[in-house]
Amino acid sequence: MASSSKSAVFLILFSLLGGISYVESRRVIRAAPGEETTGNYIVVMEKETSHSTFEHIADEVRNESMDHKIAEKVEGPVAKIIAAKMTEEAAHRLKHQLGVEYIEQEAFATMSAVSWAVDRVDQVSSVLDNQPYTPCECGNGVDVYVLDTGIRYNHCEFGGRALYPGYDPVDNYNGGNRQGGDCQGHGTHVASLAVGNVSGLARCATAYSVRVLDCNGRGPYSVIIDGLNYVAGRIRSSNRTGVISMSLGGSFSSSLDQVVTNVVSQGIPVVASAGNDRGNACSKSPASNPGAITVAGSARGDNVYFNTNAGSCVDIFAPGASVTAASHSCSTCSCLRTLSGTSMAAPLVSGGIALLLEKEPSLSPAAISNRLKQNCIKNAISYTNLPVTYRSNTNNCLLHVNTDCSDDNSTCTKTRTFTFTQMTMSTRLVTETRISNIVTTATVTVTRSTDVTRTHTVAVTERITPTVTTCPGPTPTSTPVSGFASCAEVSGPSGNYVLQTKDGPTTVYCELEKEIKGDRGFMRIANVNMSDPNTDCPDGLSLRTDGNLRTCQRDEQGKGCSSAHFNTSGFEYSKVCGRIRGYQWASPNAFYWYQRNKRLTINDLYVDGAVLTNQVNESRSHIWTFAAAIDEVGRSGAAFDCQCTNREVIIDFETPSFVGNDYFCETGSRNFFEYNTFYTADPLWDGKGCGEVSTCCDKGEWFCKDVPKTSSDIELRLCGNEERFNEDTPLDLIELYVK
Numbered sequence: 001m002a003s004s005s006k007s008a009v010f011l012i013l014f015s016l017l018g019g020i021s022y023v024e025s026r027r028v029i030r031a032a033p034g035e036e037t038t039g040n041y042i043v044v045m046e047k048e049t050s051h052s053t054f055e056h057i058a059d060e061v062r063n064e065s066m067d068h069k070i071a072e073k074v075e076g077p078v079a080k081i082i083a084a085k086m087t088e089e090a091a092h093r094l095k096h097q098l099g100v101e102y103i104e105q106e107a108f109a110t111m112s113a114v115s116w117a118v119d120r121v122d123q124v125s126s127v128l129d130n131q132p133y134t135p136c137e138c139g140n141g142v143d144v145y146v147l148d149t150g151i152r153y154n155h156c157e158f159g160g161r162a163l164y165p166g167y168d169p170v171d172n173y174n175g176g177n178r179q180g181g182d183c184q185g186h187g188t189h190v191a192s193l194a195v196g197n198v199s200g201l202a203r204c205a206t207a208y209s210v211r212v213l214d215c216n217g218r219g220p221y222s223v224i225i226d227g228l229n230y231v232a233g234r235i236r237s238s239n240r241t242g243v244i245s246m247s248l249g250g251s252f253s254s255s256l257d258q259v260v261t262n263v264v265s266q267g268i269p270v271v272a273s274a275g276n277d278r279g280n281a282c283s284k285s286p287a288s289n290p291g292a293i294t295v296a297g298s299a300r301g302d303n304v305y306f307n308t309n310a311g312s313c314v315d316i317f318a319p320g321a322s323v324t325a326a327s328h329s330c331s332t333c334s335c336l337r338t339l340s341g342t343s344m345a346a347p348l349v350s351g352g353i354a355l356l357l358e359k360e361p362s363l364s365p366a367a368i369s370n371r372l373k374q375n376c377i378k379n380a381i382s383y384t385n386l387p388v389t390y391r392s393n394t395n396n397c398l399l400h401v402n403t404d405c406s407d408d409n410s411t412c413t414k415t416r417t418f419t420f421t422q423m424t425m426s427t428r429l430v431t432e433t434r435i436s437n438i439v440t441t442a443t444v445t446v447t448r449s450t451d452v453t454r455t456h457t458v459a460v461t462e463r464i465t466p467t468v469t470t471c472p473g474p475t476p477t478s479t480p481v482s483g484f485a486s487c488a489e490v491s492g493p494s495g496n497y498v499l500q501t502k503d504g505p506t507t508v509y510c511e512l513e514k515e516i517k518g519d520r521g522f523m524r525i526a527n528v529n530m531s532d533p534n535t536d537c538p539d540g541l542s543l544r545t546d547g548n549l550r551t552c553q554r555d556e557q558g559k560g561c562s563s564a565h566f567n568t569s570g571f572e573y574s575k576v577c578g579r580i581r582g583y584q585w586a587s588p589n590a591f592y593w594y595q596r597n598k599r600l601t602i603n604d605l606y607v608d609g610a611v612l613t614n615q616v617n618e619s620r621s622h623i624w625t626f627a628a629a630i631d632e633v634g635r636s637g638a639a640f641d642c643q644c645t646n647r648e649v650i651i652d653f654e655t656p657s658f659v660g661n662d663y664f665c666e667t668g669s670r671n672f673f674e675y676n677t678f679y680t681a682d683p684l685w686d687g688k689g690c691g692e693v694s695t696c697c698d699k700g701e702w703f704c705k706d707v708p709k710t711s712s713d714i715e716l717r718l719c720g721n722e723e724r725f726n727e728d729t730p731l732d733l734i735e736l737y738v739k
Contacts, residue, residue: 027095027100027101027102027103028041028088028091028092028095028102028103028104028105029102029103029104029105029254030088030105031105031106031107031251032107032251032252035250035251036107036108037105037106037107037108038071038083038106038107038108038220038221039085039106040071040072040083040084040085040086040105040106040220040222041083041084041086041088041091041103041104041105041106042081042082042083042103042104042106042221042222042255043057043061043081043082043083043084043091043094043100043103044080044081044100044101044102044103044104044254044255044258045057045080045081045082045099045100045101046080046099046100046101047080049080049099050099051075053098053099054075054080054082054099056099057082057094057097057099057100058070058073058082060094060097061082061084061086061094062084064084064086064090064093064094065084065085065086065090066085066086066087066090067085069084069085070082070083070084071083071084071085071173071220071222072173072220072222072223072225072226074225074226074229076229076230076232076233077229077232077233077236077262077266078228078229078233078259078262078266079225079226079229079259081222081225081255081259083106083220083222088105091103091105102254102255104253104254104255106220106221106222107221107250107251107253108218108219108220108221108250109212109213109218109219109220109221109224109248109249109250109256109285116300116319116322116323116324117193117199117318117319117323117324117344117348118133118198118199118200118201118348119131120298120319120398121201121318121319121348121352121398121399121400121401122134122135122400122401122403123403124377124400133201133401133403134403135201135355135401135402135403136355136359136402136403136404136405137355137356137358137359138202138203138204138205138355138358139195139201139202139203139204139205139351139354139355139357139358140204140205140358140493141204141240141241141358142205142206142240142241142242142243142354142357142358142361143205143206143207143208143235143238143240143241143242143243144191144194144195144202144205144206144207144208144242144243144245144347144350144351144354145165145207145208145210145231145235145242145243145244146187146190146191146194146207146208146209146210146245146347147210147212147224147227147228147231147244147245147248148182148186148187148190148191148209148210148211148212148213148245148246148247148248149182149183149184149185149186149187149188149211149213149214149215149217150178150180150181150182150184150187150188150209150211150328151180151181151182151187151188151191151207151209151328152181152182152188152326152328152331152532153180153181153209153532153534154331154527154529154532154534154535155188155192155326155327155328155331155335156197156326156331156332156333156335156496157192157196157197157198157199157200157325157326157333158191158192158195158196158197158207158326159197159494159495159496159509160494160495160496160509160511160524160527161195161204161205161206161207161495162191162195162206162207162208162209163206163207163208163209164179164180164208164209165180165208165209165210165230165231165234167210167230168180168209168210168211169210169211169212169219169224169226169227169230170211170212170213170214170219170223171211172223172226173220173222174214178211178533179531179532179533180208180209180210180211181209181211181532181534182209182211182328182534183214183215183328183533183534184213184214184215184216184217184328185327185328185329185337186213186247186339186343187209187211187213187328188326188327188328189325189327189328189337189339189343189344190245190247190325190343190344190346190347191207191209191326191347192325192326193323193325193344193347193348193351194207194245194347194348194350194351194354195207195351195354196325196326197333197495197496198333199324199326199336200325200347200351201348201351201352201354201355201401202350202351202352202354202355202358204358204493204495205351205354205358208231210227210231211227212224212226212227212248213248219248221250221253221255221256221285224246224248224256225255225256225259228244228259228260228263229259231244231263231268232262232263232266232268235268236266241357241358241361242268243268243269243270243350243353243354243357244263244268244269244270244271244350245271245347245350246270246271246272246273246286246292247273247341247342247343247346247347248273248343249272249273249274249275249284249285249286249287250284250285251283251284251285252283252284252285252288253285256285256286257285257286257288257289260272260285260286260289260291260292261289261290261291264289264291264292264365265291267364267365268365269293269353269365269368270286270289270291270292270293270365271292271293271295271346271347271349271350271353272287272289272292272293272294272295272346273287273294273295273341273342273343273345273346274287274294274295274296274297274308274309274310274313274314274342274345275287275308275309275342276297276307276308276309276341276342276343277307277309278306278307278308278309278387279309280309280310280311280313280390281294281296281309281310281311281313281314282311282312282313284309287309287313288313290313291365293316293349293353293365293368293369293372294313294314294315294316295314295315295316295318295342295345295348295349295399296308296309296310296314296316296317296318296320296342296345296394297317297318297319297320297321297340297341297342297344297345298317298318298319298320298321298345298381298398299319299320299321299322300321300322301382302380302381302382302398303382303384303385304317304381304382304383304384304385304386305320305321305340305341305342305345306321306385307340307341308320308342308345309342310386310387310390310394311390311393311394312393312394314394314395315369315372315373315395315397316349316372316373316376316395316397316398316399317345317381317396317397317398317399318344318345318346318348318349318352318398318399319344319345319348319399320340320341320342320343320344320345321340321344322338322340323338323339323340323344324336324337324338325337325339325344328534330536331534331535331536333507345399348399349372349399352372352399352401353368353372355401356368356371356372372397372399373395373397375400375401375402376397376398376399376400377397377398377400378396378397379396380396380398381398383396484497484499484500485499485500485501486499486521486523486571486739487499487508487510487511487512487521487522487523487739488520488521488522488739489521490510490512490521492512493512493513494509494510494511494512494513494514495509495510496508496509496510497509497510499571501569501570501571506569506570506571508523508524508569508571509523509524509527510522510523510524511523511524511737516577516702516704516737517577517702517703517704519575519577519704519739521739522577522737522738522739523568523569523571523573523737523738523739524735524736524737525566525567525568525569525714525736525737525738526538526566526578526716526734526735526736527734527735528552528731528733528734528735529732529733529735530550530551530552530731530732530733531550531732533550537552537564538564538565538566538716538734539564539565540555540562540563540564540565541553541554541555541562541564541718541731542554542555544730546678546680549583549680549732550732551582551583551730551731551732552718552730552731552732552734553585553718553724553730554718554719554720554724554728556724557723557724557725558723558724559605559720559721559722559723560605560719560720561605561611561717561718561719562717562718563716563717563718564715564716564718564734565713565714565715565716566713566714566715566716566736567713568711568712568713568714568738570711571711571738572709572710572711573707573709573710573711573738573739574706574707574708574709574710574739575704575705575706575707575738575739576612576614576623576624576704576705576707576714576736576737576738577702577704577705577736577737577738577739578612578702578703578734578735578736578737579685579686579702579703579735580610580612580626580685580716580731580733580734580735581684581685581686581701581731581732581733582609582610582626582628582683582685582729582730582731582732583668583678583679583680583683583684583729583730583732584628584668584669584678584679584684584729585677585678585679585727585728585729585730586673586674586675586676586677586678586726586727586728587630587673587675587722587726587727588608588609588628588629588630588720588727588728588729589608589629589630589721589727590607590609590627590628590629590630590641590642590643590665591607591627591643591655591656591659591665592605592606592607592608592721600656600658601658602620602621602622602658603620605719605721606656606659607625607627607719608627608628608719608720608721608727608729609625609626609627609628609665609684609718609719610625610626610716610717610718610719610729610731611624611625611626611716611717611719612624612625612714612715612716612736613714613715613717614707614710614712614713614714614715615712615713616707616708616710616712620715621707621708621710622658622659622662623662623705623707623714624662624663624664624703624705625659625662625663625664626663626664626665626684626685626729627642627663627664627665627666627696628665628666628667628668628684628729629641629642629665629666629667629693630667630669630673631667631669631670631671631672631673641667641693642665642666642667642693642696642697643655643665643696644665644693644696644697661696662703662705663696664685664696664697664699664703665693665696665697666684666685666689666690666696666697667691667693668680668681668682668683670682670691675726683732684729685697685701687699687700687701688701714736714738716734718731
């Protein structure tokens with residue numbers, strides 16, 4: 001925790017505001033000289049202010065504001081504030097309102113922007129050993145709330161563990177719809193340092209994006225207060241353990257610091273970056289808060305990161321110079337960037353706290369701070385680059401993650417059996433692993449009681465079946481979890497796992513928590529959700545935007561199909577499940593009635609909509625068809641309707657034989673269709689809004705199909721028998737699983 005003395009805090013206030021008595025008498029706090037302000041003042045209520053009084057003050061603020069609007073209003077467990085654009089004279093008039101504690105001029109907070117950082121924190125020596133990172137815990141069951149510019153949720157580093165909590169403070173402030181998505185890049189980088197599969201420390205923890213900084217990396221203090229208030233309420237209602245990570249800061253703010261104090265008093269740890277001004281961390285918020293865990297930056301060789309802030313408010317150092325982690329510009333595992341700043345140091349500490357909370361979820365913020373300081377490497381940092389002013393009062397304490405798990409006395413009961421000829425075996429929480437029938441006839445026994453992935457390689461001369469006793473696991477990790485040949489054999493949370501194939505270890509995403517049509521244990525091969533502004537369309541499809549709706553349309557502008565392929569990583573499967581959602585553009589015709597007498601094959605153009613296929617015996621094989629019909633009024637005797645319509649059909653025909661009943665069909669138009677119209681009110685193939693369409697629409701949004709065993713990739717074809725400008729069925733959701 002920031003260890004600034006009371007006298008130091010008083011000194012800061014005196015220097016910024018002209019003395020404590022000045023603040024108490026006027027109760028209107030100006031921003032620091034030269035600090036850029038938002039034009040707003042934050043009206044801070046007394047803790048005991050009732051809701052009716054709060055609303056009365058809100059009306060008074062609105063009347064006093066220059067545009068008669070309220071910019072931000074927060075009434076919650078840790079904050080009661082109202083921000084509005086007003087003059088200083090208006091602020092002075094409002095300060096006399098019953099229930100107002102003080103009023104503060106609002107400033108901006110800004111970003112404080114295998115990695116050497118991870119390699120450094122798991123060893124004592126400053127000489128990097130390039131050994132795998134193997135902590136005793138992985139942050140399982142802990143939530144890290146990242147208050148930043150957002151997160152690119154589908155980046156490979158997160159493996160499905162980066163989520164939108166349901167509220168975006170910046171969206172609430174400016175009326176946007178980014179839903180926590182990252183449009184700047186800072187937040188994605190920060191989040192991956194906390195929980196990333198390779199860049200992060202807590203590789204089983206969940207990261208929640210609470211976007212408080214905009215696409216320029218700035219956010220009004222009132223928006224940050226709104227984010228803190230939301231997170232505090234969410235953690236309290238979720239009954240889960242959480243930590244708040246704030247790689248941001250600005251000039252000293254009484255209102256922000258007060259809310260941080262309120263959050264910490266509820267037992268929620270708050271991590272703050274010290275800032276990058278080569279100055280005093282005690283002059284910044286939230287770094288100055290005594291309850292926050294304030295993090296300064298170090299560089300390679302255990303030097304001080306040159307620009308780091310320092311002083312008595314710093315609790316701990318962590319790597320902050322030239323740190324490589326996830327980029328928001330793409331989603332692959334190789335999509336990385338290198339940044340420097342205390343913004344990089346803070347999330348490493350947040351990840352370290354998640355490791356502590358997995359083992360001891362009841363630790364208080366004070367106890368966490370003490371534990372970090374007990375475990376850190378003392379006097380490891382060279383202060384040569386640190387201004388002389390701060391050398392004597394800056395805690396010389398470098399973050400350290402313990403990897404010696406021999407004192408862990410946990411026990412395990414679950415038994416799993418593997419059969420293999422040669423194997424690199426990794427187990428989590430290993431108590432005893434015994435392998436016999438080795439070439440040398442020796443017996444290898446590994447006895448540990450740990451929560452860490454260890455790798456042991458043993459060659460055998462014949463097929464044997466060793467027994468491995470483990471605690472529930474394994475958990476997602478960057479270390480191969482060998483011996484598992486499919487996701488169905490894995491026991492643990494959903495996430496990235498490295499499984500064995502005939503071609504060697506391969507990283508896949510195992511969906512182990514979601515039940516699909518009564519079944520579990522799938523490997524996910526497609527997760528395209530275009531509501532995430534950072535998601536790109538699959539290769540072969542092109543982006544279409546209509547207001548806030550982002551979809552993937554045919555790349556082919558003429559008639560025909562555009563194809564996207566989804567890799568199954570060479571794993572054999574015999575079942576495919578998933579869901580696809582699209583929208584009707586103009587006049588799709590479903591199955592082509594005029595071809596009803598032709599002997600169509602799967603390779604022909606036979607439907608307006610989407611088709612899923614794979615390869616069986618080197619031939620294209622049908623999995624599922626998603627047909628889009630023209631409307632529910634019908635034309636030409638309902639020839640362009642779904643076959644399963646409840647209305648009278650003049651031209652009756654069956655689906656192609658290779659399709660059978662393996663299809664969904666729906667229309668988005670309730671009345672006679674219109675050209676050049678995008679029907680967005682009722683999505684296609686979601687099992688809802690079926691209207692006159694029955695059995696081929698109301699099955700629900702998920703499909704599952706048993707298929708001949710194959711390891712081929714799955715192809716999605718988006719088809720139309722007319723030009724794209726005349727008809728199409730753009731998609732905004734593609735989710736596919738195999739087993």
